Amino acid sequence: MLASFLPLLLLCRICVCQYSSDQCSWKGSGLTHEGHTRDVEQVYLRCSQGSLEWLYPTGAIIVNLRPNTISPASARLSVCIKPSKDSTGTNIYLDRNGRLRLLLREEDQAQGKVHCFSMQEGALFIEAVQHMDISRRITAFQYELVSDKLRAEALSPSAPCQPCSDAEMLLEVCTNDFVARGSIRNVDQKDDYASVTVEISRLHRQKTQVFAPGGVRVRSWTGNIKMPLQCKVKSGEGEFLFTGTVRFGEAWMGCAPRYKDFLRLYHQAQLQGTNPCHVDTD
Template sequence: MDISVLWRPLTSGHLVITWLLLTVITGGRTQHTCNQCDCTISDPDNGEKAIINVKPKCLEGQITWLSSYGAIRLELNPQHAGEYRYCLRVQSENIKTIASQEVLSRTHGNYKLKIVNDVEVQLSPLFTTRGRSREFCISGPDPIHLYLETERSAEDTGVAKVKVFYDMEKTSSTLRYSPMEECRPCTDRELLRAYCSSDFVAVGSVDDVSHDDVEETSVIRVSVTRLLSQKEAIFKKPDNGWSRPHELKGGIHAPHLCGIKHGEGQFLFTGRVRLGRPVLHCAPRYEQWKSVLEMALFNDEVECSYGS
């Protein structure tokens, strides 16, 4: 796919579930509520394994888990009704992390057979990682509970540290996405919305495109000649190497399956920081964007201004 068209990635689909009985870690439970979108937690100083209950209050953010030798029970609850896509990505340093989803198994009672109602917690395995995991997503109308357990081996040296990136995005339960639709072009309306609401908006060119097989993403290296907006330092002056005056550099992620290729010319790059990395939303050619913007300004349809 040439990056010369409007582009809008969506997220991955559902997971295949395999059932396993829940294995409980010996040790106590501690409670931790993320009052911020990002929070830091750690296991007890006494070296005992513990299960730490974490309940973030934001729709997206990251949890930094230090001295990670026990387990985290992570509750993702958007607090509002509707269908949501819950996505997770993990970076595990000096330790292996095993991620599963908690699922309730219900047994209905039968008074004739003297069977009482019973609810059992089971684990549905999602992934195991030592290093960087790819993105995993689960869709559903209810809050989910994830269980992240660590396992240390003789080859693991140094301080154990795990970063958990989470994202809860409201979707429509009537939509069913296919791989082809994940890379469809943005409409003019979507482009105008992205221009005003994205975490980054910049004009620049593509230096190169590389592919990360572990995370199943493409990384687009960009030279920015005009930075309109960014919430985080995605595009910045390179520490070394040559660049033109006032030119900034940065990388943007996109799904590998879209087959993005190097395109010549200037583009308007828009997107959001998601699961700890900048992700491309729309990238029209700059000439095409100027045409869309001029028409929108004429019809008074632009809700923001960056002086362009």
């Protein structure tokens, strides 16, 4: 079926553009293509994160993912997509100047795993797979634009297991999606990651509400932080400074030094005037 769309790749860049909108999420239906399934529809999403849902897919769509502001740093961005475990009905390719490279087959999407690629590798070309009954077919995924560093961590599960240097630790406290002081209450081993249950006594920052308050009168928070199984994290006594990133609404561990070690490092850098930012340690 792919060959039938190749001649249209050049045409769609000139004249086939039935839908165009600068937004974060897109929801469409292949039923609007039923009479002209050879059309290739252009979709433009210009946010750091969002979602796509294509009901009853027929024909093909090209999804252009771009940041909402253009800067030299944009060239160093990557795209990560996480298909819904119910996603079906299409194959997903990368389209760079009319040349297609397979990214995800229809059967691969049900795994719900994150896949990342550089923005320089092209747009997403999503092609419907022929089925006798399309009434149950829905292609859906979330996307995020991330730095190349976060892309490397997503593709290399062992990367977060490496000990953080002093400089990395201080920088992550200033730049990560969440920074919290607390203790480990439990470690639950899942199929391909560990879920660390933490109790937070001091919440310095969180990008989204990954830690929930313990109550009106109790000044504490609880939540779960994910880590690759290779890191072999264990529950233990003492306080830690948890830092990390939020990917698709889930917290992933970055640097997690013991709090007393962080304090020693922070105060030492404070005396030397090398701290990248201020942290309230009182």
